[in-house]
Amino acid sequence: MKRLFALLALVGAVGFGAPAWAEEKVAAPEAAVAQVATPAPAAVEEAAPAAAPALVPNKGDNAWVMMSAALVILMSIPGLALFYGGLVRTKNMLSVLMQVFVVFSLITVLWVVYGYSAAFTEGNAFFGTLDKLFLKGVTPESVGATFSKGVVISELAFVIFQGAFAAITCGLIVGAFAERAKFAAILVFMVIWFTLSYIPMAHMVWYWAGPDAYIDAAAGEAAGKTAGFLFQKGALDFAGGTVVHINAAVAGLVGAYMIGKRTGLGNVAMAPHSLTFTMIGASLLWFGWFGFNAGSALEASGGAALAMVNTWVATACAALSWMFAEWILKGKPSMLGAASGAVAGLVAITPAAGFVGVMGGIIIGLLAGVICLWGVNGLKKMLGADDSLDVFGIHGLGGILGAILTGVFADPALGGTGVYDYVANAVGPFDMTAQVISQLWGVGTVIVWSGVVSIVAFKLVDIVIGLRVPEEEEREGLDLTSHGESAYHH
DSSP states (O other), X not given: OHHHHBOSOTTTOOTTTSOOOOOSSOOOOOOOOOOOEEOOSSXXXXXXXXXXXXXXXXXXXXXHHHHHHHHHHHIIIIIIHHHXXXXXXXXXXXXXXXXXXXXXXXXXXXXXXXXXXXXXXXXXXXXXXXXXXXXXXXXTTOEEEOSSXXXXXEHHHHHHHHHHHHHHHHHHHGGGXXXXXXXXXXXXXXXXXXXXXXHHHHHHHHOOOOGGGOSSHHHHHHHHTTSOHHHHTTOOOSSOIIIIIIHHHHHHHHHHHHHOOOTTBTTBOOOOSOHHHHHHHHHHHHHHHHHHHHGGGSSSSHHHHHHHHHHHHHHHHHHHHHHHHHHHHHSSOOHHHHHHHHHHHHHHHTTTTTTSOHXXXXXXXXXXXXXXXXXXXXXXXXXXXXXTTOHIIIIIHHHHHHHHHHHHHTSGGGTOOOOEETTTTEEOOOOHHHHHHHHHHHHHHHHHHHHHHHHHHHHHHHHHTOSBOOHHHHHHOHHHHHHXXXXXXX
């Protein structure tokens, strides 16, 4: 039962790992009843209880969340676009930039129209409602909960922060089938997948009634029943290991299978055309990821600082472990390996960032570099899919690793923060076995959910539009054939 209202970590945990939904009005803690004596001819009458003061956002928390949202946007455009663009051939550079840029724009609009409402309002365990369609009722005065009782942020700040997450998640998918998919097919697929996979996963993992609802055991139990499915299961996801990375990676892998392999794969040179751009993109991703992870605390707090340090050190560890492992196996360290390792570390630490201590972050980073190196080599061959830019090998495998290890290293005995009990207002007893099982619930659910939605969505798009460009267009390159432009003029 404790699992239902044992939220994330005390630190004001997961922006994403259980980000607070936002309500137009968050109930303030009950104030002491002030009684005022008023003289009367024959008796003294009690005055009515004073109304509880409305909660006002702290300007520092607001500024941090808004800046973090801007950093997450930087991750998409230009960070992800350049990282992916450098990995494809010259003739397809512009097409990848275009796909990431336009998908970001498309999902931004959909998030404001209905995505935010469906993800972060109280509905059932899988979807919210459309009560805030077109951000109805969301004003400069409306506030949303954080992970501390009596602390709120402006709801509009929460809207853009979460919207930036949704946009980059959809952008991640395009790397799996780069260089061969129809632009129109990608856009239609994204609308379907965002609606039926991203929104419900965000709701399942991050929607809850907020800390002020956990007044006592009975109230906590009632509030827990309104939370998302995986939140009720006790799954911890600080900033999107399940919602973002595994979710997108499964969709990408399904797309790689259903669209098919690139023409000439294995016979034609398909080396990255600009590792310079890839390195710049990876660096922008690392920089922006501080907003992604640390911003998920929703407060400018010690919890945000912990997430920031873990994002810093785990990424460095993964870059080094991938590079040294590759150096041993192939005889030379590569820039591509170091950049890929850094992204693997960022992915793996995402669900754990605010829950694990620094030593836990170091271990997760070191393991992520080695395991994801195997993911883009050994596992990729086993799967047999042409995952062009290794979306599943890095984001899928890294996300799974990080999600499971969150259940291990969140243990206070291993330096983690534990799980906060908002009824007791203290960190509760930690059961590692039970927590790992909760994490497996999250991993298993997102794999199945995203897999099924992706298969159906790709099939529908293939029937109506067709998924793949003609072979002659693919050979010429998507820059010219799909967009009538070239990234370079020599």
